[in-house]
Amino acid sequence: xxxxxxxxxxxxxxxxxxxxxxxxxxxxxxxxxxxxxxxxxxxxxxxxxxxxxxxxxxxxxxxxxxxxxxxxxxxxxxxxxxxxxxxxxxxxxxxxxxxxxxxxxxxxxxxxxxxxxxxxxxxxxxxxxxxxxxxxxxxxxxxxxxxxxxxxxxxxxxxxxxxxxxxxxxxxxxxxxxxxxxxxxxxxxxxxxxxxxxxxxxxxxxxxxxxxxxxxxxxxxxxxxxxxxxxxxxxxxxxxxxxxxxxxxxxxxxxxxxxxxxxxxxxxxxxxxxxxxxxxxxxxxxxxxxxxxxxxxxxxxxxxxxxxxxxxxxxxxxxxxxxxxxxxxxxxxxxxxxxxxxxxxxxxxxx
Amino acid sequence: xxxxxxxxxxxxxxxxxxxxxxxxxxxxxxxxxxxxxxxxxxxxxxxxxxxxxxxxxxxxxxxxxxxxxxxxxxxxxxxxxxxxxxxxxxxxxxxxxxxxxxxxxxxxxxxxxxxxxxxxxxxxxxxxxxxxxxxxxxxxxxxxxxxxxxxxxxxxxxxxxxxxxxxxxxxxxxxxxxxxxxxxxxxxxxxxxxxxxxxxxxxxxxxxxxxxxxxxxxxxxxxxxxxxxxxxxxxxxxxxxxxxxxxxxxxxxxxxxxxxxxxxxxxxxxxxxxxxxxxxxxxxxxxxxxxxxxxxxxxxxxxxxxxxxxxxxxxxxxxxxxxxxxxxxxxxxxxxxxxxxxxxxxxxxxxxxxxxxxxxxxxxxxxxxxxxxxxxxxxxxxxxxxxxxxxxxxxxxxxxxxxxxxxxxxxxxxxxxxxxxxxxxxxxxxxxxxxxxxxxxxxxxxxxxxxxxxxxxxxxxxxxxxxxxxxxxxxxxxxxxxxxxxxxxxxxxxxxxxxxxxxxxx
Ligand SMILES: Nc1ncnc2c1ncn2[C@@H]1O[C@H](COP(=O)(O)OP(=O)(O)O)[C@@H](O)[C@H]1O
Ligand SMILES: [Mg+2]
Numbered sequence: 001x002x003x004x005x006x007x008x009x010x011x012x013x014x015x016x017x018x019x020x021x022x023x024x025x026x027x028x029x030x031x032x033x034x035x036x037x038x039x040x041x042x043x044x045x046x047x048x049x050x051x052x053x054x055x056x057x058x059x060x061x062x063x064x065x066x067x068x069x070x071x072x073x074x075x076x077x078x079x080x081x082x083x084x085x086x087x088x089x090x091x092x093x094x095x096x097x098x099x100x101x102x103x104x105x106x107x108x109x110x111x112x113x114x115x116x117x118x119x120x121x122x123x124x125x126x127x128x129x130x131x132x133x134x135x136x137x138x139x140x141x142x143x144x145x146x147x148x149x150x151x152x153x154x155x156x157x158x159x160x161x162x163x164x165x166x167x168x169x170x171x172x173x174x175x176x177x178x179x180x181x182x183x184x185x186x187x188x189x190x191x192x193x194x195x196x197x198x199x200x201x202x203x204x205x206x207x208x209x210x211x212x213x214x215x216x217x218x219x220x221x222x223x224x225x226x227x228x229x230x231x232x233x234x235x236x237x238x239x240x241x242x243x244x245x246x247x248x249x250x251x252x253x254x255x256x257x258x259x260x261x262x263x264x265x266x267x268x269x270x271x272x273x274x275x276x277x278x279x280x281x282x283x284x285x286x287x288x289x290x291x292x293x294x295x296x297x298x299x300x301x302x303x304x305x306x307x308x309x310x311x312x313x314x315x316x317x318x319x320x321x322x323x324x325x326x327x328x329x330x331x332x333x334x335x336x337x338x339x340x341x342x343x344x345x346x347x348x349x350x351x
Numbered sequence: 352x353x354x355x356x357x358x359x360x361x362x363x364x365x366x367x368x369x370x371x372x373x374x375x376x377x378x379x380x381x382x383x384x385x386x387x388x389x390x391x392x393x394x395x396x397x398x399x400x401x402x403x404x405x406x407x408x409x410x411x412x413x414x415x416x417x418x419x420x421x422x423x424x425x426x427x428x429x430x431x432x433x434x435x436x437x438x439x440x441x442x443x444x445x446x447x448x449x450x451x452x453x454x455x456x457x458x459x460x461x462x463x464x465x466x467x468x469x470x471x472x473x474x475x476x477x478x479x480x481x482x483x484x485x486x487x488x489x490x491x492x493x494x495x496x497x498x499x500x501x502x503x504x505x506x507x508x509x510x511x512x513x514x515x516x517x518x519x520x521x522x523x524x525x526x527x528x529x530x531x532x533x534x535x536x537x538x539x540x541x542x543x544x545x546x547x548x549x550x551x552x553x554x555x556x557x558x559x560x561x562x563x564x565x566x567x568x569x570x571x572x573x574x575x576x577x578x579x580x581x582x583x584x585x586x587x588x589x590x591x592x593x594x595x596x597x598x599x600x601x602x603x604x605x606x607x608x609x610x611x612x613x614x615x616x617x618x619x620x621x622x623x624x625x626x627x628x629x630x631x632x633x634x635x636x637x638x639x640x641x642x643x644x645x646x647x648x649x650x651x652x653x654x655x656x657x658x659x660x661x662x663x664x665x666x667x668x669x670x671x672x673x674x675x676x677x678x679x680x681x682x683x684x685x686x687x688x689x690x691x692x693x694x695x696x697x698x699x700x701x702x703x704x705x706x707x708x709x710x711x712x713x714x715x716x717x718x719x720x721x722x723x724x725x726x727x728x729x730x731x732x733x734x735x736x737x738x739x740x741x742x743x744x745x746x747x748x749x750x751x752x753x754x755x756x757x758x759x760x761x762x763x764x765x766x767x768x769x770x771x772x773x774x775x776x777x778x779x780x781x782x783x784x785x786x787x788x789x790x791x792x793x794x795x796x797x798x799x800x801x802x803x804x805x806x807x808x809x810x811x812x813x814x815x816x817x818x819x820x821x822x823x824x825x826x827x828x829x830x831x832x833x834x835x836x837x838x839x840x841x842x843x844x845x846x847x848x849x850x851x852x853x854x855x856x857x
């Protein structure tokens with residue numbers, strides 16, 4: 001017989017072992033689905049792996065997909081540290097995309113445009129995140145619900161924009177006008193889509209780690225998240241910390257949208273994000289809310305996404321498997337987190 | 352005496368290198384109340400968890416009514432007639448009293464048999480004088496009532512032996528009397544009881560026999576607790592004499608904290624009504640009173656958690672303007688909260704973080720928004736050494752420390768900055784004699800250095816021993832203030848009921 005016993009401490013290597021365990025469990029569970037779909041499990045995963053990480057072009061494609069999820073992952077990780085339940089990274093990303101597209105369409109020197117696009121996108125994301133945070137601080141409105149619902153509000157506002165004032169009058173497609181060519185983010189490697197935004201995302205992760213681990217704001221975020229009462233007693237303005245966290249989190253999610261506009265699509269359309277904001281939650285959980293862990297977690301999900309398309313083409317397994325893997329990975333990670341608080345112990349056979 | 356109800360023989364249990372129990376023998380007869388004493392960490396809880404089936408012993412055996420039994424889990428223990436009330440309750444807060452009792456007890460055809468449960472609940476109520484409204488949700492019960500529910504739960508499941516792990520640590524003195532009456536009535540009716548505590552006066556008043564543990568071993572047995580002095584028992588517990596700290600005469604100086612006509616509202620507990628008091632440098636002011644008479648609000652106002660509706664406060668002669676924790680700290684106030692775990696510390700973060708929390712924004716621990724991890728760590732290490740805080744190091748989770756060590760950590764974090772005034776609530780609640788003694792010594796040392804201290808407490812003997820003056824709170828007011836020399840437990844007790852006002856310029 002087995003049973004759960006409370007742990008007094010959690011070993012440090014768990015931070016690495018638990019996500020790997022969750023990912024392994026996910027791949028095992030999903031292999032059942034692949035088999036049901038009639039494909040060879042090893043073949044299918046083999047195609048996924050080679051298509052996502054098999055050569056340098058595949059790797060750059062995976063990194064391009066990972067970049068927005070690094071930003072949304074960081075946004076969620078920082079918010080969750082303060083127990084500000086920001087489920088709204090998707091909406092904040094879209095707001096960032098729209099704002100940067102506005103700015104990018106104005107003719108001006110390239111680097112100035114890119115800088116202003118980033119600022120505008122970050123500001124738009126921050127403002128959107130401020131809404132659920134303010135509602136919570138002032139009126140005790142549940143932030144999970146309000147931030148989640150706001151995603152729909154922003155999405156339909158974006159639709160209204162591209163179906164209305166932004167609609168391409170020539171072709172009639174619901175897409176925004178493109179940004180200026182000079183505002184397109186420079187490509188770092190000839191023949192690939194690896195753009196400047198990817199590097200910015202990779203740099204943002206250690207910066208966020210530094211913020212959380214080494215600054216007084218990060219300290220206040222951590223303490224407020226773990227015990228708001230002790231924080232208040234210790235002289236921390238808990239409401240201000242929550243609002244600052246929201247601004248920071250929203251700005252990061254907004255930057256995800258900036259990268260998609262400036263580096264990938266150069267305009268805004270209805271499907272500019274295939275749910276990168278929601279994937280950010282999975283990324284943050286796999287990373288155990290550690291900003292440094294966000295990078296590998298985002299690359300894993302990106303590899304699954306790029307790999308799933310190739311697998312679908314090669315084996316006929318629907319590409320939706322990518323979504324299933326994401327969802328399963330989140331559930332597996334939540335189950336794995338149980339082991340931070342409990343251990344499994346064998347006990348003698350029942351009497 | 353009849354054959355033992357239960358007997359533990361040669362119980363040994365280790366956790367890694369720590370021998371929590373070593374060759375412990377213990378027995379309880381029907382109708383007997385056995386006291387189990389020992390300092391924090393002596394192994395009392397572990398021993399009882401072995402008896403209750405939560406841990407398997409490394410060696411030793413358990414006999415119930417003379418027969419050896421194997422107890423692997425709480426179901427086995429309950430089947431053997433052993434019930435336990437843990438230090439931390441195991442109740443479902445949203446369910447009612449009756450529903451909590453019936454959890455895991457299937458009635459006919461798997462349905463819950465409310466009627467039978469209700470009948471049994473009434474029977475237990477009559478038999479032992481333990482009653483509770485069966486339809487109240489547990490979340491509406493006070494801590495004392497939750498404990499009563501845990502006791503009823505054990506009896507409900509047919510316990511013949513009841514284990515209570517430090518039941519009085521969470522109770523107000525008035526509730527303790529009620530608990531003792533119920534326990535005595537159970538014993539008279541033939542139940543065996545194991546009562547864990549480190550409060551010697553309680554053990555002497557209640558138990559028939561005691562076993563004292565020290566470092567996991569039986570350090571001694573006391574056959575007639577009522578006739579044994581507390582000092583003798585304390586010596587068995589600690590292994591050395593405990594001498595009460597000596598309080599030097601002091602000559603209080605100027606007022607370091609004054610409250611003038613403070614009234615509050617918008618607080619869960621009893622509000623303050625026109626409270627005025629002052630503490631002078633080098634003076635300890637005790638605040639006595641039956642809990643719930645405004646002590647919480649008083650502590651919250653002084654420590655900056657509750658801005659008052661009316662009135663003024665000064666610290667070291669300066670008027671308090673915003674009543675925020677930061678402002679008060681800057682003026683020289685040190686604070687130790689009543690609830691160490693929820694208000695004082697962040698249990699999931701490293702101990703060092705909790706130790707620097709109130710001063711994280713100061714030059715000592717950060718500059719221009721950047722933390723100074725080396726300074727934080729060095730500070731924590733220094734205080735751990737200075738206060739003999741037993742822990743693996745500054746990076747250990749704060750929640751892993753015992754109550755006494757947590758209290759030392761909180762004391763260290765305040766005293767390191769030489770406060771001019773210190774406010775503490777229930778400073779030694781739940782601490783063993785050694786740790787309490789340490790805290791008392793620190794207070795007296797601060798007093799000698801000229802700090803003014805307010806001690807809010809329920810333990811009158813402690814207040815009498817520490818204080819220079821004692822103010823009594825009643826229904827949100829100061830009912831009177833006495834110099835300790837004129838105060839006795841009886842006189843304070845009278846004032847605490849609202850009778851016998853003694854006004855003196857406080
Ligand atoms: N689950 C556990 N894992 C490791 N050590 C433990 C555990 N439970 C208790 N201990 C250790 O065993 C000793 C006895 O603890 P405990 O039985 O809780 O003492 P008491 O109840 O007398 O305060 C302590 O040193 C404690 O740290
Ligand atoms: Mg204990």
